[in-house]
Amino acid sequence: MKAAVLTELNKDLEIRDDVGLGELGPNDVRVKIASSGVCHSDVSVQNGTIPSGFPVVLGHEGAGVVQEVGSAVSRVAAGDHVILSFIPACSICNPCLRQQSYLCEQSGPQAMAANFRIDGNPVAGMTGLGTFAEELIVGDAGVVKIDSDVPLDVAALIGCGVTTGVGASINSAGVTPGSSVVILGCGGVGISAIQGARIAGASEILAVDTVDAKLEQAKHFGATHVTKPEGFEDAKNAITGGEGFDYALECIGNPNTIRATYDAARRGGTAVIVGVGRMEEMLQFSAFEFFYGDKTLRGSLYGSSNVRTFMPELLRLWRAGKLDLESMISRRIKLDEVNEAFRAMQAGEVIRTVIDF
C-alpha cells in the first residue's frame, strides 16, 4: 500500500507504494484511513523538534473505518467509523482513572509499536499512528468510535488540532464567560483555541499573528480583535485597560512567545502553553515575579482532553453549528502532494490541508 515515509531529518517525505503491515495482535485494530490532516507537528518530526526514530510513517491526525479487530477487542468492531487518537485512552491506567487520559500510560507503548513493514523491517508510525498511509494497525486504546454519519474529513481534524486547541481553551485554561483571552499564533491549533474561547463565552478574544491572512481567518472563527505582534501592547491596553488578559494561550512553541504569553496574562490570570517547543530551548523568569504575579502557568497536552468524552462533545458542538470545522479545511490533496502541503503550511498559506485517500 501507499504511505509517506520520513527516512531522515530535514528530508522530503518519500511516497512509497510497497509499505506493508505487521500481524494484527489480540488488542489491535486495523483501520483504513479515509482522511488525514497535515499538522505542524508532522513538520516538527521532520525538523527534529519532536524526537523520532527513522524511518517513520508520518501523520497523526486522521479518521477512518475499522477493517478488522483482534480477538480481545470489544471497544470497536469492523465497519465502525473512528477517529485516531494520537495519545491513546486505555481507560484502566492511573492517569485514565484520574480523568487525565491525555497522560495515558499506553502512549509510550503505542508510539513504540512498529506496525508497518518496509523491506521486511518493522517501522513505526508517528505517535504509533502513521495516518499518511492507506491503512494502519493500532491498539484499540488509540481509536475513538464516532457516529457513521459524520464526514470523515471533518472527523480527521478532531484527531489532533481541534481537540488540542479547543481543549486548551476549555479544559486547560478553563476560559469563563465574560473573560478576556489572547491567543498567540493562528495556525490550525490557534484557530481552534479561538473557537474554544468563543464557545466558552469569552467577551474579548485577541488573535496575534505575523501573517495578515491568518488574522483575517481568525476573525471568521471568533476573534473579536486581531493584531500583528508590534501592535500587541496597544491592543492589550485598549482591551484590558493595561491590566493584561484573564487567559493567554501560546500556540507556537517558541521561548520568546511563551515568555510573552506569561507577560500577557494579568496578575492572577492564567497562561497556557500549547505550542511544542524544542527540547534544548529554555525559558527565563525572575524568582520574584511568580510570587508577585500570582499567575497560573500551565502546559497543555492534547488540550488536556479526555478524548472518549471530549471528542464526541466536539462533534455535538459541530452538529449544533457552534464549532466550524468545514471552514478549517483550506485545501484537499492526494497523498503524493504531501510535501507541497508541508511547504504551504510553513508559509502560513493554509489552516489545514486534508489528504483524501
Ligand SMILES: [Zn+2]
Ligand atoms: Zn490509560
Ligand SMILES: [Zn+2]
Ligand atoms: Zn498534530
